[in-house]
Amino acid sequence: MIIESNKAQLNISAQKTFEFVSNFENFPKLLPEEKVVVKEVSNNHIVFEIQGMATISMKVSEVADNVVKVISEGKNPFDFKMEIKVNEISENKSEAYLVFNGDVNSFLKMMVEKPLTNFFNALSAKLEKTEI
Secondary structure: OEEEOOOEEEOOOHHHHHHHHOOHHHHHHOOOOOOEEEEEEEOOEEEEEEOOOOEEEEEEEEEEOOEEEEEEOOOOOOOEEEEEEEEEEEOOEEEEEEEEEEOOOHHHHHHHHHHHHHHHHHHHHHHHHOOO
16 A cells, blocks of 8 residues: 655755655654654654554665665554655755555555545644744
8 A cells, every 4th residue: 555645845845855754753743742742752753652553663764865774663554664754846945755665465454544634734734834
């Protein structure tokens, strides 16, 4: 199952946007506080619980060329990979979005695709509003 989030438009350089999204210590700023509890966080690892869904654990596996590659780690409902991509629009304007690839069977896909899409779009919307 592949999900691509909406693109967040930011009024800062692609370099600053990339520095922000590549450090997972900034990730809690993007999470919906009313639905998510952060359990553990470092610059390249995060564990959080989404209310009513599951506990998610992931880590950065690679950082290069304005793409942060993330993989699931530990006990998760399913294995996944995710990329956080940053594109330069102009010198002081950039966009960022997530591409999620989950190893999900068709039954589970029907249950999680819409909530995950909404979750990733909420992250994108919050990124647009976050001061970096």
